Amino acid sequence: MPAFDLDAELSAERHHLTESRAALARMRGRAEELFSTGDRVAGDAYTAEQLGRHMARRVKELADDPTTPLFFGRLDIDDAAYHVGRRHVTDDAGEPMVLDWRAPLSRSFYRASVRDPQGVATRRRFGFVLGELTSFEDEHLDRGEELGTKSRILTAEIERPRVGPMRDIVATIQPEQDELVRADLADSICVQGAPGTGKTAVGLHRAAYLLYLHRERLRRSGVLIVGPNTAFLSYIAAVLPALGEVEVQQATVEELVGRFPVRTIDSPAATLVKNDVRMADVLAKTLWRKLTKPTEPIMVSDGSYRWRIDAEPLRRIVDEARRENLPYKVGRERVQSRVVALLQRQSEYRTGNSPGEGWLRKMGKVAPVTGFLEAAWPAVTPESLVAEILTDPPEGLLSDEERDAIRWAKPPKTVRSAKFSAADLVLIDEAAGLLERETSFGHVVVDEAQDLSPMQARAIARRSEHGSITVLGDLAQGTAPWAAAEWQTTLGHLGKPDAAVVPLTVGFRVPASVVELANRLLPMLGVDVPEAVSLRRDGDLVIVPVSDPSDLDAATLTEVTAALTHEGSVAVIAADAAVERLVIDNPRVEVVPASMVKGLEYDHVIVHEPADIVDAEPKGLNRLYVVLTRAVSRLSVVHAKPLPAPLMKAA
Numbered sequence: 001m002p003a004f005d006l007d008a009e010l011s012a013e014r015h016h017l018t019e020s021r022a023a024l025a026r027m028r029g030r031a032e033e034l035f036s037t038g039d040r041v042a043g044d045a046y047t048a049e050q051l052g053r054h055m056a057r058r059v060k061e062l063a064d065d066p067t068t069p070l071f072f073g074r075l076d077i078d079d080a081a082y083h084v085g086r087r088h089v090t091d092d093a094g095e096p097m098v099l100d101w102r103a104p105l106s107r108s109f110y111r112a113s114v115r116d117p118q119g120v121a122t123r124r125r126f127g128f129v130l131g132e133l134t135s136f137e138d139e140h141l142d143r144g145e146e147l148g149t150k151s152r153i154l155t156a157e158i159e160r161p162r163v164g165p166m167r168d169i170v171a172t173i174q175p176e177q178d179e180l181v182r183a184d185l186a187d188s189i190c191v192q193g194a195p196g197t198g199k200t201a202v203g204l205h206r207a208a209y210l211l212y213l214h215r216e217r218l219r220r221s222g223v224l225i226v227g228p229n230t231a232f233l234s235y236i237a238a239v240l241p242a243l244g245e246v247e248v249q250q251a252t253v254e255e256l257v258g259r260f261p262v263r264t265i266d267s268p269a270a271t272l273v274k275n276d277v278r279m280a281d282v283l284a285k286t287l288w289r290k291l292t293k294p295t296e297p298i299m300v301s302d303g304s305y306r307w308r309i310d311a312e313p314l315r316r317i318v319d320e321a322r323r324e325n326l327p328y329k330v331g332r333e334r335v336q337s338r339v340v341a342l343l344q345r346q347s348e349y350r351t352g353n354s355p356g357e358g359w360l361r362k363m364g365k366v367a368p369v370t371g372f373l374e375a376a377w378p379a380v381t382p383e384s385l386v387a388e389i390l391t392d393p394p395e396g397l398l399s400d401e402e403r404d405a406i407r408w409a410k411p412p413k414t415v416r417s418a419k420f421s422a423a424d425l426v427l428i429d430e431a432a433g434l435l436e437r438e439t440s441f442g443h444v445v446v447d448e449a450q451d452l453s454p455m456q457a458r459a460i461a462r463r464s465e466h467g468s469i470t471v472l473g474d475l476a477q478g479t480a481p482w483a484a485a486e487w488q489t490t491l492g493h494l495g496k497p498d499a500a501v502v503p504l505t506v507g508f509r510v511p512a513s514v515v516e517l518a519n520r521l522l523p524m525l526g527v528d529v530p531e532a533v534s535l536r537r538d539g540d541l542v543i544v545p546v547s548d549p550s551d552l553d554a555a556t557l558t559e560v561t562a563a564l565t566h567e568g569s570v571a572v573i574a575a576d577a578a579v580e581r582l583v584i585d586n587p588r589v590e591v592v593p594a595s596m597v598k599g600l601e602y603d604h605v606i607v608h609e610p611a612d613i614v615d616a617e618p619k620g621l622n623r624l625y626v627v628l629t630r631a632v633s634r635l636s637v638v639h640a641k642p643l644p645a646p647l648m649k650a651a
């Protein structure tokens with residue numbers, strides 16, 4: 001075997017990187033050129049516009065970010081070398097220079113092992129500093145060498161200080177994550193993962209993978225990412241574009257159902273009732289009770305003719321349409337067109353002529369027909385149905401106290417002037433779903449799903465009825481009053497009761513000492529979830545007791561000053577009520593209310609008075625568990641009040 005020349009090997013790899021970058025630039029140049037000449041080559045305006053849009057997207061997809069490596073790995077299979085990167089790069093002859101990480105062959109980069117080498121002789125990982133290729137690490141699977149999570153490059157990647165928004169993890173996706181990322185489009189899955197196990201990362205990479213594999217189909221139907229709030233969505237917003245995917249919709253549940261602005265806040269009791277799944281029945285029953293049996297015939301004068309439909313056939317039409325189980329508005333339209341069809345038949349019989357479109361339209365609108373429709377199958381809007389229920393909550397499904405809790409103290413004069421709450425908008429969305437079908441996305445990823453109320457989950461179910469879904473969450477991090485204690489019920493509300501629940505337990509964010517502290521809260525959280533095991537041995541944990549409560553904020557500032565001597569982001573997380581008085585004038589430091597940190601992470605987290613965070617809300621211990629698990633490298637806990645009992649041992 002020839003001696004292995006490390007320097008020569010490294011410079012060959014650098015050369016391949018330079019060549020690949022140049023090839024990508026040429027691909028982009030060609031796309032730009034096509035984009036600018038598109039309107040001249042395309043036959044008509046429509047095709048030109050289609051082509052223009054396609055090319056604009058293609059140009060965007062081919063953008064090269066010089067700070068992210070174009071490839072991060074290499075597979076040697078049957079004496080050929082395949083570089084694996086963020087997207088396909090081909091040379092001028094169309095030969096691959098870099099394989100997209102999502103291509104079938106790339107799968108082995110993530111999954112090959114000594115036990116199952118998948119034809120891979122050597123797996124190489126590259127180390128980069130600011131886009132410069134600086135090192136590599138080989139695993140000769142054919143010689144029984146395997147690094148697994150001991151890879152130096154993986155460790156460096158995980159321990160890299162965090163700044164700014166979330167990054168992609170394509171270079172270091174782990175086998176158990178890859179299995180979820182590459183699951184079939186038809187598979188709905190629920191990932192129960194401890195904090196920092198990569199749920200969000202898996203969900204985003206799964207979206208990118210599915211778009212690659214089912215490009216045309218998913219471009220038509222769309223992919224939707226649902227997150228808990230806009231801060232979270234902007235934190236993750238850069239990941240998919242970095243992977244070349246620029247057309248994924250991201251929204252909070254509030255945005256999905258936001259037909260009207262939120263103009264009022266409900267009492268906690270009303271919020272609970274409105275988010276209860278029984279409201280779905282209340283809405284459906286109230287709606288369908290509006291149908292009445294026709295008792296009068298319809299009589300229509302049409303020039304010198306008079307047409308008549310008796311009550312009996314009208315009853316049949318209504319009953320039949322009801323039995324077809326269509327959305328309310330569709331059913332109503334069907335009744336209307338069947339009534340008109342009966343009139344048409346009479347007209348044809350009497351006149352011997354077939355009436356035209358205009359006549360049919362006119363007959364649909366004549367007073368006897370609309371009067372019949374209004375009585376038998378009245379027109380309803382989603383907001384009018386909800387307004388009706390809030391004005392006078394129907395008996396039967398809710399207790400009297402529950403009905404009192406949601407009843408409007410002063411009903412608005414008109415539905416238009418009604419002030420709706422956030423929960424009302426979910427009800428209006430449910431009502432809209434009874435009236436008409438929602439269009440369904442091809443795939444929906446729902447993050448922090450443990451906090452979905454049944455009614456919110458149903459809003460998502462309507463948008464994924466014909467597609468699949470990836471549900472991500474951690475029961476231990478549930479803080480909503482309706483937070484799930486097990487996944488089955490939520491999956492039922494999401495319309496995917498058969499989705500497999502898959503655990504992730506290897507933590508990539510939180511250092512072992514911090515995980516150990518947070519895990520002590522787990523037995524008190526009332527949920528049965530596997531504990532996280534941290535891959536990180538490097539972190540620091542400091543508990544700072546303060547004897548005089550008036551020194552608490554000053555002690556917090558001292559911790560901030562100490563934290564600033566390190567690289568990376570710093571956050572002070574405090575009970576929402578304390579945030580305003582904690583003013584810290586430094587661009588590297590954020591003061592964040594405990595209620596807003598879900599899904600986020602910071603290099604150094606300083607927790608300000610845990611007891612206040614716990615006392616601020618009914619699920620305060622779950623909230624504290626979320627807060628303690630935001631730290632990437634260091635956690636300081638500053639307290640004047642006693643720590644919650646399970647944490648005392650650490651003090």
Ligand SMILES: Nc1ncnc2c1ncn2[C@@H]1O[C@H](COP(=O)(O)OP(=O)(O)OP(=O)(O)O)[C@@H](O)[C@H]1O
Nearest residue numbers: 169172173174195196197198199200201508509599
């Ligand atoms: N395979 C991996 N390689 C490198 N980093 C990873 C990997 N998996 C996850 N990470 C990193 O670990 C951190 C936590 O990931 P992520 O936010 O997806 O976890 P999560 O399970 O959604 O956490 P939480 O429950 O707190 O919301 C992120 O910085 C992510 O980039």
